[in-house]
Amino acid sequence: MEKLSGYAFVAGFLSTGLAVMIYAAYAASGLRAARLQAAGVPMTTTVTRFVAGPRTATIGTYGTIMGMLAAAAITVSLVFRTVATGHGPFANMYEFTVAFAWGTLVAYYWFERRYHQRILALVALPVALALEWYAWSIPATVEPLVPALQNNLLLTVHVAVAIVAYGSFTVACAAAALYLVQPEGGRWGLPRPEILDEIGYKAIVVGFPFLTLTIVLGALWADVAWGSYWSWDPKETASLATWLIYAVYLHARVVRGWRGKRAAWLPIVGFGATLLTFFGVNLIFGGLHSYAGLN
């Protein structure tokens, strides 16, 4: 079962890689179409102002299929891993990272289905791929849970909720990046800034309550396991910093002078804080949370 999980993961890893290449071709096709349109050749412009060439949509469909296959493979990998270990796939760095990659893929495809902006995959899927590559490079051996993690309910719920939050924040970062890269009037046939702004907002509207719940569940677990719901441990403070940054974003959207470009930097800074919370604490700062198993 552990071996099967590994194989499924590798299949997911390869599929993600292929998907990244297909989406890159999709973006290139769109860019070429935008250039041609600027030169006067009539092209399809979607309602979001994204410019598509004759083959763009087809390439996009293949990208979606490949990416969804990747998501399915990673899902299978996580399920087998759970069966093999007897607990949620969330107990060491390998498991967390695969779960984070899963969260990114699922969040991306959820937004792709709702808003059809495949160009987001240009940023979101490479993140998933990088996470999978990292997971592939670290030891994946199944080891028994250390005493602090022996709380199946909280382990599963706390980390699963965190993964949903992180995946949403990845999509928000992708939307914000594509927003910032365009000047006022749009560029390269990318979707209108307004639609990207809305996607980013919706992603954070999902992610922020989930992050809040992650922190609350983490505090609950800390109280049960260590006797204190808040110890200013680096993981706790990093997650608090992340939470505060997204709180700034939600407020910035209603403050004059902060809407638009200024606010759009926050999902990117927030994603940086998310990566800090995820990696920095397990790998750099030690503290009560270093369960990475990487000493």
Place this chain on the structure above:
Amino acid sequence: MTQHASTSPATAPLAGVAQDHRIAADVEGLLERLWRLLTSMRFSLILILILAGLTVVGTVIGQAQADTLANADAKAQFLATASKQWYGSFVGILDPLQLFGVFRSPWFLGTAALLVASIIACSTQRAGGLWKTATKPNVTVGPSFFEHAPYRETLAFKQAPVEVADQVRGVLRRHHFRAVLVDDGTLHLYADRNRWAPLGSLAGHLSLVVILLGALVGTVFGFRNSGFMIAEGSTEAVPTMPGTTIQLVSFKDAYDPLSGAPTDYASDVVVSRNGQEVARQVVRVNDPLHFDGLTFYQSFFGSAVVIKAADAQGKTLFEDGVPLGYGTQDGHSAGSFTIPGANLTALLVGTTGTSDTLVKPGQVRVELYDATTGSPLTQQSIDLGTATAVGGVTFTFEKETKFTGLSVAKDPGAPLVWFGSFLLVAGFVLFFLFPHRRIWGRIAARPNGGAALSLASIGRNDTAQENEFTALVTDIRQAFHAPART
């Protein structure tokens, strides 16, 4: 009141009163400026941003514990390590700025306090409006509203206004809106959905205040001893509970045979009150013991020594397990106890292994100190099982055992924190999952018969809301064309 010699007595009192009024007006102006600042969204934005920045600093710069910074020696040691390992001479800037204790610094606490004030001010300012919107909404709006609203639609019908109103009400009800009609010559319609959702946002913000209040209560009225050690077989007094004792029956630690990683820490403890057993539990990391408001958590463990101390006549002065719970500068584990009646403190130092020349395996080192002055008297390593005289006292190292380190805590503020947390999550879920929707309508009789329906809605630039509005309009149109087409 001040009296100026130059002013006439008739005007002097008035000058004094005018001065009071000016001071009062100044204070009022100041308060008003303060209120405007506290209720300013931009100000709270900056406050949160500052807190975020400080939190990142506190995450990236390794923080020191409160008692480390309070103790001069410990602080010097901490700064020396920090300087050597990471920050070099920057330690000289970081320390005075309190960046090694950011979360207790005035920057952090002050900003947090301001933010709490801001939340309370904003909530107070908006609560009335939110309540009114939910309970006594503004139903009648002027015609220009329907021309400028972000979502708007005008439909013409052959039916009379009243019939149109009825049908529209029916459609709105099917979309889970509640509808209010007012007739003042023209039929005014107001419909809303999830009207309590904005109060969820209010609750969510106030819950942050509740959480911080709970944390404050816990800090002020709570208690924690995170280094409570009991050797196997020994009994200790429970902190803050006179007459209550806790005994460690056994401590077991288990490890994975393959990786050596720990798999279990279990302390079998018995709590007794005035000699009667009142609680018994195997305490594990995720399974603390709750007793009479106090909670015992499995925190750490180590080796202990059962030792007997007897006087020159052979009378036993002390016989108990001593946890070797402290680390010495040279890497040894040590523990101490006082010898009653002999004005002596004994420090026991355990062996570090086969390479230890000072304390060989099977030995424990006894260091005697004067209990009053603390000055060292004598020290010697003694063997297991052999009664040895050290400084006039005969010590017998009876056996090696283990001790458990528990964290004993009481937090009266915790229920507030959990209540606030629940409110926080519930508030935001309510606000985001059930967005507040409002639709205004105006049904006017058309000059040549029939009715004109104007619909309008406000809100963020939002495809979901746009789709909802379009779907509603479509349904209204369809309601008038069913069952047969004209």
